[in-house]
Amino acid sequence: MGGSDLSSDHVIAELIDMGFDFSVAIEAIKEVGPSLNDAVEFILNGSRRNSRGPLNGSNCSTSNENSLGKRVLSSSRSLGQMKQSRITKHLQSTGRPKRNSTCGESDALISCSDVLCRPVEDQKVSHSGMVHNLKSVSESTILPVYSPQNQEIGPDWYKKVKSLVHKHFGFSHLKSFQKEALEAWLAHQDCLVLAATGSGKSLCFQIPALLTGKVVVVISPLISLMHDQCLKLAKHGVSACFLGSGQPDSSVEHKAMNGMYGVIYVCPETVLRLIGPLQRLAENRGIALFAIDEVHCVSKWGHDFRPDYRRLSVLRENFRACNLKFLKFDIPVMGLTATATIRVRDDILKSLCMSNETKIVLTSFFRPNLRFSVKHSRTSSVSSYEKDFQELIDFYTTKKLVGKREHHAISHSSEDESDNSSGSIMSDADEMSRSVLDNSEGGYFDGNGAEVSSNYGNGSTASREKQMSVEYLEDELDVFQSVDDLDVACGEFYGHSPAENRETCGFSETSDPPIIPEERSRLLQGPLEQGPTLIYVPTRKETLRLAKYLCSFGLRAAAYNAKLPKSHLRQVHQEFHQNALEVVVATIAFGMGIDKSNVRRIIHYGWPQSLEAYYQEAGRAGRDGKLADCILYANLSRTPTLLPSQRSEEQTKLAYTMLSDCFRYGMATACCRAKTLVEYFGEDFSCKKCLLCDICVNGPPEMQNLKVEADTFMEVIAAQYGQTSYGDDSYNDAICSGTKRGRFVEKPNFRMVVSRIREQFPKYTASDQLWWRGLARILEDKGYIKDGDDMIHVSIKFPEATELGLKFLQSETEKTLHVHPEADMLLSMRNRKSNSTFSEWGRGWADPEIRRQRLQRRKCRRKTRKNKSSKLPRDLTTVRGRLGAKLSKQKR
Ligand SMILES: Nc1ncnc2c1ncn2[C@@H]1O[C@H](COP(=O)(O)OP(=O)(O)OP(=O)(O)O)[C@@H](O)[C@H]1O
Numbered sequence: 001m002g003g004s005d006l007s008s009d010h011v012i013a014e015l016i017d018m019g020f021d022f023s024v025a026i027e028a029i030k031e032v033g034p035s036l037n038d039a040v041e042f043i044l045n046g047s048r049r050n051s052r053g054p055l056n057g058s059n060c061s062t063s064n065e066n067s068l069g070k071r072v073l074s075s076s077r078s079l080g081q082m083k084q085s086r087i088t089k090h091l092q093s094t095g096r097p098k099r100n101s102t103c104g105e106s107d108a109l110i111s112c113s114d115v116l117c118r119p120v121e122d123q124k125v126s127h128s129g130m131v132h133n134l135k136s137v138s139e140s141t142i143l144p145v146y147s148p149q150n151q152e153i154g155p156d157w158y159k160k161v162k163s164l165v166h167k168h169f170g171f172s173h174l175k176s177f178q179k180e181a182l183e184a185w186l187a188h189q190d191c192l193v194l195a196a197t198g199s200g201k202s203l204c205f206q207i208p209a210l211l212t213g214k215v216v217v218v219i220s221p222l223i224s225l226m227h228d229q230c231l232k233l234a235k236h237g238v239s240a241c242f243l244g245s246g247q248p249d250s251s252v253e254h255k256a257m258n259g260m261y262g263v264i265y266v267c268p269e270t271v272l273r274l275i276g277p278l279q280r281l282a283e284n285r286g287i288a289l290f291a292i293d294e295v296h297c298v299s300k301w302g303h304d305f306r307p308d309y310r311r312l313s314v315l316r317e318n319f320r321a322c323n324l325k326f327l328k329f330d331i332p333v334m335g336l337t338a339t340a341t342i343r344v345r346d347d348i349l350k351s352l353c354m355s356n357e358t359k360i361v362l363t364s365f366f367r368p369n370l371r372f373s374v375k376h377s378r379t380s381s382v383s384s385y386e387k388d389f390q391e392l393i394d395f396y397t398t399k400k401l402v403g404k405r406e407h408h409a410i411s412h413s414s415e416d417e418s419d420n421s422s423g424s425i426m427s428d429a430d431e432m433s434r435s436v437l438d439n440s441e442g443g444y445f446d447g448n449g450a451e452v453s454s455n456y457g458n459g460s461t462a463s464r465e466k467q468m469s470v471e472y473l474e475d476e477l478d479v480f481q482s483v484d485d486l487d488v489a490c491g492e493f494y495g496h497s498p499a500e501n502r503e504t505c506g507f508s509e510t511s512d513p514p515i516i517p518e519e520r521s522r523l524l525q526g527p528l529e530q531g532p533t534l535i536y537v538p539t540r541k542e543t544l545r546l547a548k549y550l551c552s553f554g555l556r557a558a559a560y561n562a563k564l565p566k567s568h569l570r571q572v573h574q575e576f577h578q579n580a581l582e583v584v585v586a587t588i589a590f591g592m593g594i595d596k597s598n599v600r601r602i603i604h605y606g607w608p609q610s611l612e613a614y615y616q617e618a619g620r621a622g623r624d625g626k627l628a629d630c631i632l633y634a635n636l637s638r639t640p641t642l643l644p645s646q647r648s649e650e651q652t653k654l655a656y657t658m659l660s661d662c663f664r665y666g667m668a669t670a671c672c673r674a675k676t677l678v679e680y681f682g683e684d685f686s687c688k689k690c691l692l693c694d695i696c697v698n699g700p701p702e703m704q705n706l707k708v709e710a711d712t713f714m715e716v717i718a719a720q721y722g723q724t725s726y727g728d729d730s731y732n733d734a735i736c737s738g739t740k741r742g743r744f745v746e747k748p749n750f751r752m753v754v755s756r757i758r759e760q761f762p763k764y765t766a767s768d769q770l771w772w773r774g775l776a777r778i779l780e781d782k783g784y785i786k787d788g789d790d791m792i793h794v795s796i797k798f799p800e801a802t803e804l805g806l807k808f809l810q811s812e813t814e815k816t817l818h819v820h821p822e823a824d825m826l827l828s829m830r831n832r833k834s835n836s837t838f839s840e841w842g843r844g845w846a847d848p849e850i851r852r853q854r855l856q857r858r859k860c861r862r863k864t865r866k867n868k869s870s871k872l873p874r875d876l877t878t879v880r881g882r883l884g885a886k887l888s889k890q891k892r
């Protein structure tokens with residue numbers, strides 16, 4: 001084979017990887033020789049001028065006498081590694097007219113779509129409902145998904161899949177759950193895939209597109225997630241686009257409905273609008289599968305938040321073989337999630353009207369390399385930042401001191417998901433600040449913590465300044481990015497050669513790694529490797545505040561919340577993937593599905609709203625299988641509250657239940673964190689312990705016998721509810737002495753109960769509410785008390801004894817209550833060392849000596865304050881100042 005043949009082959013391969021049809025590529029090479037630039041130009045111009053309609057298969061012809069004369073790209077200006085995804089940009093930069101929404105108009109890009117659109121006539125629907133090729137294609141020229149040359153799916157399908165997966169993604173095997181999901185799809189079954197975060201669920205719906213050449217429609221809740229996945233697919237040689245109201249280029253939708261992309265990501269709102277066009281697409285190119293990613297959204301956020309997710313049952317109804325005569329089988333629906341409780345799963349199956357034969361593919365939710373821990377922090381105050389983030393700051397700043405080489409290492413660490421042409425990787429904070437200045441919109445801060453001023457500081461950007469200021473941002477629960485929130489890019493992604501993008505993954509290629517606790521524990525001990533940190537905070541305001549704080553120590557940090565300018569969000573995304581950012585401080589708007597392999601820490605700074613959200617967000621960590629930290633900083637002395645959101649009554653109840661589960665997770669001291677989490681999702685955690693979490697490592701606190709305290713608590717509430725029919729009257733009188741009978745006509749709340757205990761039992765006079773709250777929770781979990789109203793509270797509000805509780809109180813046999821004190825009890829005991837025994841609780845205000853000393857101290861303090869204030873000049877500009885001045889004048 002001569003040299004020119006070799007380079008022709010190379011160019012043909014490049015063109016095919018870019019997504020052009022084999023025959024189109026051959027034709028182009030015949031016309032213009034082995035030049036990639038010229039071939040691309042020829043194809044684009046040729047098709048534009050080609051009035052014979054779309055090019056395809058054996059019928060295709062690209063010969064066009066004008067094409068060579070129309071070359072715009074100089075053959076000396078090499079495209080080199082230019083990727084198909086960049087062709088659009090390239091063409092725009094050469095001054096070509098912008099895309100038009102009508103397929104077939106004289107526009108270079110539309111021409112491109114002409115080339116790529118698949119003619120219906122060339123496809124034939126087989127008995128199996130699969131589109132078969134009219135032309136056989138060799139394995140070595142596996143075509144991008146929009147090729148008409150579909151491959152037969154026969155008994156050797158798995159071999160084909162392995163080959164495709166290897167070619168496109170570099171994996172040598174499918175994981176067992178992926179194989180199971182594919183088997184279900186091949187059998188035209190609906191399927192619900194429940195597998196851990198980062199386990200590779202996306203592949204389950206991407207393979208059908210590769211295997212059949214039909215389209216896979218993926219319903220996804222977040223535009224950032226759609227964008228992420230489209231980019232990844234493009235890197236791996238699969239064409240994809242996303243659709244939605246945020247899609248700025250209306251022609252993309254048109255092209256997608258004409259079958260130009262193999263994978264179409266679409267938000268639920270849009271898919272409901274597109275039922276008609278999708279039916280036509282199913283009839284023409286064919287739809288292999290409807291995949292509903294993050295399918296827990298159907299239930300978790302329900303009507304209130306993503307009502308359209310619930311309406312996705314239309315997919316099942318509208319794509320049945322009995323309704324569409326061109327279909328032999330119903331188009332399968334595949335739902336995928338990593339965070340669905342058993343209740344949610346049932347809800348998904350029902351809400352989506354999935355068939356009775358739906359296959360449930362279930363794997364462990366356990367992530368063996370995640371190290372969970374909970375720490376107490378007041379969180380909402382800036383003063384707590386210093387305490388809580390010192391270690392993080394040290395981690396990144398010490399690293400910087402090591403020198404420039406170290407910086408380089410961040411930029412070029414194992415995972416560089418950036419696109420070469422998307423900008424150079426910045427290696428330090430200064431460079432980042434510079435790039436922000438260039439970017440004109442921000443939310444970044446310079447190395448000294450000052451907001452990059454040129455973005456906001458001048459008059460022309462005053463409104464933006466207002467928009468960006470901390471005060472302006474709503475201090476409320478962030479919402480998901482709907483498509484309107486973020487138009488990331490035009491949303492078209494053409495595949496390019498995956499060969500250079502081989503990635504290895506820490507996960508086993510066939511199934512989850514067998515867990516040998518000792519081995520794993522040994523492997524996962526030691527310091528964390530380098531990698532970025534994601535900090536989740538509950539409010540938008542705090543994203544800015546904390547990012548600014550971290551930047552003031554020289555960290556490369558950025559805020560991310562749905563209300564920040566889109567260009568900023570885009571930049572954060574990009575730089576996060578490029579390893580140019582060390583820390584992203586985000587609300588829930590950043591997270592679901594984001595796949596970056598080397599995230600080393602997920603910090604939740606404040607109570608999450610549910611364990612689902614917590615586990616989902618924590619799942620962004622350690623996707624390379626290496627040790628990663630998931631730390632929850634929460635104020636253990638406060639009961640978390642629901643962040644504002646529109647909820648129905650039913651949803652409010654559910655939201656409180658979920659918040660309460662989350663609270664209990666934080667309070668637990670005796671059960672392995674990973675076990676709590678996976679069991680929350682209904683899994684029987686066979687390992688018993690993860691050996692990594694704070695509880696496994698530190699061990700539970702010593703057990704205490706709290707029978708006496710429990711009895712006291714129960715007695716007081718039983719007496720208040722008149723439930724003290726047990727025991728003799730003198731006992732009841734003792735309980736109620738000091739108060740008038742019948743005083744508690746209303747339900748006594750928890751505070752009242754604790755006050756009563758303090759009043760009636762001198763040894764508990766100085767006892768701490770926090771401690772009793774912990775005990776009440778333990779009693780509630782044992783079923784001894786319950787909430788006396790119909791509402792759901794995060795922490796018991798109106799404690800009422802249950803039958804079981806009364807029995808426990810009367811029981812002669814149950815003389816002990818050995819329990820591990822919970823986190824709030826430990827906190828309370830830490831503050832008052834002797835609380836555990838109660839021996840000194842009585843020595844509070846009730847103790848005359850202590851009372852005398854305290855009053856004395858208070859008096860001294862008042863005196864000092866008075867002296868101080870009399871020395872200060874009165875501020876006559878304030879009401880208080882004027883009043884003070886007046887009073888002191890009167891005194892004199
Ligand atoms: N068969 C496989 N062998 C090796 N690695 C794989 C395989 N399948 C997927 N992966 C890797 O797993 C990583 C995570 O994949 P993916 O984003 O699909 O996870 P996910 O299950 O959707 O997670 P999440 O629930 O967080 O969205 C990918 O980066 C991919 O490289």
Ligand SMILES: [Mg+2]
Nearest residue numbers: 201202293593
């Ligand atoms: Mg996913």
